[in-house]
Amino acid sequence: MLFEQTMHTEQYVFPTDDRGRPAVIDIQNITKVYRMGDIEVPALRGVSLRVYKGEFVSIMGPSGSGKSTLLQILGALDQPSTGSYYLDGVDVAKLRDRDLATIRNRKIGFVFQSFNLLKRTSALRQVELPLLYGGGRDRTRRARAALEAVGLSQRMNHMPNELSGGQQQRVAIARAIVNDPAIVLADEPTGNLDSRSGTEVLKIFQEMNRTHGITTVVVTHDPFVARHTDRIIMLRDGVIVADQAVPDPILAGTVERPSDDSQLDNVLKDVYYAGKQEEYA
């Protein structure tokens, strides 16, 4: 198959972390410049980042920091202007549109803030969707398994309008993991949910990550959400300003969400000592 050939033409050596885990995402010196007429607007100005297999990472940054652009590039929806991007060993920066679609299908699972479920389509059909484009057999069986994994085995034939927000997002998570992707990318996954449903979704993400070893990257501006992950990366003006492990991540459901904003900032205090707090959130 043409695609398989382009995937492995040159030998790529997986970098590993100190625990010997291979890098699923390996970007080096990525820049992204948008052209608006004659003006060039840089969105990313040299970002290097490795996410290793089994990590649960959050990317934070104020709006305009480039985190959306970074997510689009990580999700193979867009190509960097310069720099290299290896996703699970595949040199994504060199692929054409058609192959990018295949990469998205096989190696990436997306979870969106607004769920993006199809109207009038049962949960089972929603989850089957990536398999539809990827080919392969056992679609229904695999979709069932994914829905069971997110605890929705009782809701398989429900339409989106028959499900709560939290349940809809869980369907979306099942859809993201059904293809057994190298990485799950979530864009503000709790942004449209109340705190109880948000916790429910965070619980699923943690469980997916801890028991199934699914590498997950969450983009969020919510420090409380970030505090649930193992590692926080801060972006500002198109560059990474901080990248640090979270000493003891919150186990979803064990800590009440702080009720006011100042307390919310405190959530991050014990994680981040460098830089000014207000720059990050």
Next chain:
Amino acid sequence: MNILEAFRLALTGLLSNRLRSILTMLGIIIGVSAVIALVSFGQGIQNYIVNTFQSLGSNLMFVLPMTPSGPNAKTIKAKPLTMDDAKAIANPLEVSGVAAVAPIYSIYATVVVNKNSMVLQVGGSTPEWQVAREWYPGQGRFIEDGDVSTSAHVVVLGSSAVKKLFDPGDEPVGQDVRINNIPFRVIGVLETKGGGGGLADPDQIAIVPITTALTRLGDARARTSSGAYAVSAIVVKTISDKDTTPTKKAIERLLLDRHNVEYRGDEDFQVITSDQILSIFGNITGLLTAFLSLIAGISLIVGGIGVMNIMLVSVTERTREIGLRKAVGARYLDLMLQFLIESVMLSVIGGMIGILLGALVAFVATRAIPSLSLSLTLPAVLLATGVSTAIGIFFGIYPASRAASMNPIEALRYE
């Protein structure tokens, strides 16, 4: 994605917007049923005309009087066709290849039997008529030379005329009828010819000796200045197909000479073969059919534009869905196929309903006017199916490619 999935997807798409799909289809339904109905209408008229002329007989030509049309038209005194012209054509030394020549003098007259009366086409002719038209009496006898020479008051009736004038069971031969109040004796009844289907029944006819028709039934103006009787037409039957063209030329040469025609455009007669008549009518009906099809075709195109319009609306409405499909790995062709099948399904289902509706219209029209006998022909059905598929593809490609080439990032961000 396999094609079966694509079909299921398209069907789901159409069903999720039922009313809109039906309204869109309506354009195609009307267009296709118009094509089907109008094409079978044109076909019906064509069949009708062919049937009518086939009942005339083969290897026929008609010599008809004509008003000169050339530059000298105003000064020329046009000579009518006469019995002598007919005799000259029948002369084998003048024109060869002729099987029969029958002059006809034809008028409409009221025929009365007892209390029954009807207006009939009454033709005066000679015994040759039955040979020329290949139409013989089924009962009694036809006009004979003696009847012509003596201007006998005898008449041969067509079968439909008999049916209308006489009571069932009556024996018409030997009875007296009055034509324009002049008594005639019925000597024979023609075989039923059929054809023509009821609009112009060839069997509603009466034949009398031409001499009787000219002297007793015709009006005095039918005489020429020299006192000869003018006839309405001369029917000529050639021996075979091959003789038609040379015989036609020979007749023209003979009559040009007899009528002293010197210049082109001064001709006061014309010779038309049955093939020519058929082809003239064929051209007219062909033109009619083409014109009707054109109108129907325009309505199909309008229907197609409706499909395109709705597909564009549908694509815009489903921008986020398209973005999501792209995010989970749908390729250009996957989306192209999904939307193209949707538009093709719209127009093909519309086309099928249109064919049924058009067939229904043709069926009802046939019931109303049986002589037209509209039939749903396979070519018309294939044409309608093909055209509606083509419309689905043609008008679906642009919306589908618009969906397929959307930028996934922008599509996902679309509100």
